[in-house]
Amino acid sequence: MATPEEEALRVQIADLNMALARNEPLIPLFANALQANGVIPEAVSLSAANQHNNAISRAGGLITSCMSSVKLTPSKFGVIVKVLTDVGLKESGDSLVRALIAKGGEIQETDGAQSYSGTANNEAQAVSGNGHTRDVDVSSVIKILDKVLNENQVAINDAFEGSIPDIARELSQCDIITKSVLKSPTYEAIIGNFRSGMRCTDTLLSLENYCFSFLQGLGNVGGPVNKAAKMLEKKWIEAVRKETGAEIEFKK
Incomplete structure (x- = not known):
């Protein structure tokens, strides 16, 4: 054993x-x-x-x-x-x-x-571009990412319009949304599932990986949805850097 x-x-x-x-x-x-x-x-x-x-x-x-x-x-x-x-x-x-x-x-x-x-x-470490590390609380980063989502809700919603079923299929494959949301997808339900999952991460690495899956799923849809994903990634990185001095990156 x-x-x-x-x-x-x-x-x-x-x-x-x-x-x-x-x-x-x-x-x-x-x-x-x-x-x-x-x-x-x-x-x-x-x-x-x-x-x-x-x-x-x-x-x-x-x-x-x-x-x-x-x-x-x-x-x-x-x-x-x-x-x-x-x-x-x-x-x-x-x-x-x-x-x-x-x-x-x-x-x-x-x-x-x-x-x-x-x-x-619940402390995590972010590695900055110059190789230095800074302690950053994961819950604080989650709040920052959530705030950016709220601030850009109109633009993201507009980009999602007409592509909700495709977005749902991609995010279901990434295990971001539930089966029930996949059956009846809406912007609110998709973002709600993403936020719930984000709040369940307890390390910076797991948060970055989770957000990467979300952004990658959106990127796979292409068009305005892909552009929205790139915009969101950029704004997330900038907001975390500005408010905590830490560097985060979304990749696997």
Whole structure:
């Protein structure tokens, strides 16, 4: 039977891979720290440092090795969380802790001085264009995105006119709207479903991924709807930057 540590790491694999791939300069730092703490072997660390491999492949190799290590020594889970925090991926570390708690586990004391002292909370990190990180509360970002939606409701509604069924089909495939809304789609119902889903995200990464799916679905419709999606993305980025000083990006 898998341990809570294994289960927690397994459910976070995709987000961890994405976080590392999107912050490629951190991959060798993360790898070196993991090796120094006995979580991964030297060969895996060297492979992660090889820039001839793409970022997703390098990140995937690290996380796979972490899984093997945690399976043998559950206490290594705490080391992984601490290393994530130390290299600037605190959001990912906190997500791991939340996942562990959800699986009925708890952070164990790690070997030596490498114990985890952070707390899981609703803080996330945004990476700015110059590579620096800034703490930003996810709920604050959601409020900003919601505000931009309200401010541009007329323009978005106009762009959606005549394309509601197509929009609903695309967003249903992205799991943005419910089956009932797909059957009887309206602008209000579609945006209402999107807002509800947005408020259920608890990390910046999951929020960005969710909004990316929404924007991509709109973009697939083409025409004015695609232009509305691009406008919304631009205004979201500008608003978050202006009000929090943080940089967000919508991509997978």
